[in-house]
């Protein structure tokens with residue numbers, strides 16, 4: 001099985017993804033911006049706080 005490594009834009013962590021996941025992420029990968037679950041959650045949390 002092919003494995004890809006994708007890097008989070010915010011924390012710079014390299015996240016290994018399976019070929020299937022990579023297919024789904026290809027669009028994001030080409031754009032050069034991927035944000036891992038952890039950072040995504042944090043960003044969402046912070047933007048919710050800023051709206052108030």
Ligand SMILES: [Zn+2]
Nearest residue numbers: 008011036039
């Ligand atoms: Zn991250």
